Amino acid sequence: MKLALFDYDLPRELIAQAPVRPRDKCRLMHVGVNENKIIDRVFSDLVDLLKRGDVLVLNDSKVIPARLRLPDYGNKAELLLIRDLGDGRWLAMGKPGKILKEGSVVRINEQLSFSVESINGYGQRTVRFSLGGKALQFELEKAGSTPLPPYISGENGNPKVDYQTVYAKNSGSVAAPTAGLHFTRSLLLKLAKKGVKIVSVTLHVGPGTFTPVKVDDIRSHKMHGEYFSIGTKAVNALNKAVAGHKRIIAAGTTSVRVLETAFSSETGFSRMSGETSIFIYPGYKWKCVTGLITNFHLPKSTLLMLVCAFAGRDLTMMAYKTAIEKKYRFYSYGDAMFIE
DSSP states (O other): OBGGGGOOOOOGGGBOSSOOSSGGGSEEEEEETTTTEEEEEEGGGHHHHSOTTOEEEEEOEEEOOOEEEOGGGOTTOEEEEEEEEETTEEEEEEEOGGGOOTTOEEESSSSOEEEEEEEOGGGEEEEEESOOHHHHHHHHHHHEEOOOOTTOOOOSSOHHHHTSOTTOOEEEESSOOGGGGGOOHHHHHHHHHHTOEEEEEEEOOOGGGGOOOOSSBGGGOOOOOEEEEEOHHHHHHHHHHHHTTOOEEEESHHHHHHHHHHEETTTEEOOEEEEEOOOOOTTOOOOSOOEEEEEOOOTTOHHHHHHHHHHOHHHHHHHHHHHHHTTOOBSTTSOEEEEO
16 A cells, blocks of 8 residues: 555645644534535534533543753753653653663753653654653653754644543543643533443653654555553453444544553453554454544555545545645644544
8 A cells, every 4th residue: 555645745834833722713624525525614512513422532641841952962952751761761762862862861951860760763763861750750741842843933822732632531641632722621521421331541752653654555554553552441441332332432543542442342442551553544343433633644654544444545635635625734833623
């Protein structure tokens, strides 16, 4: 399956630089797969589109201030935290590589430094900080900044607030589960009052989700593992929905990946945690997800491939073409789609 099938041209002015306020007033493209229809709506219309008994699944991962500047080594020198390994050790990436050699000790500020314990694959390092526990957490919060994607300038608004869902709970992501950025507490309350069951799962978004696909045949692409967990409350609600033939609506591709990892046709959903490297692209046999809320994604990305797997490539690319013609806003702070 050729990578070129998932390419499209996007005018730069359609890349959103700040969220719509209030968040749930962004545009929503409603895509009906069976009817092959595309309808323009606003995000708050989900109150009308979701049904009593539907289960809405949110990814409650919280974006951490993962970008750390290294002032002693120039304006562009930085460390990007990826995963907490415990005991003051983190998996990380950084630049310039010449200062991040094995055994190097690098200063962040007067209170905090780190040593490079090992150099791993994909340009990643294992580092150990000079502090641990709450002292380390305090210094990372103080020194770190939100790792916005490169297509967002960060000049507008407050990234620590804007690039975080209102229901974020479990710290660990280096990028936001962006479909969730459109939800407001008011909208979630209205959905709950209607009888939509809202449950949470966790997937800590790592840089692997956004790693460019560099192979011509996408089937050869390898996804990096990302930590996920799904608890008893979500499992019980989801299994009840399956038994009652109710819809399971995933808010975001990260929620999709948890659900499709945690479901078995023999046993249903099971409580579990660990790593998932599931790669969903056209031809995938769907197991449990019946509706998808998602943003408009980058060309040739694994996220776009997942959407194409759900809605069909032809309909998805038609929807993207329509979105460009109607000047929808794209990417993290952009508008959304509801596919059913």
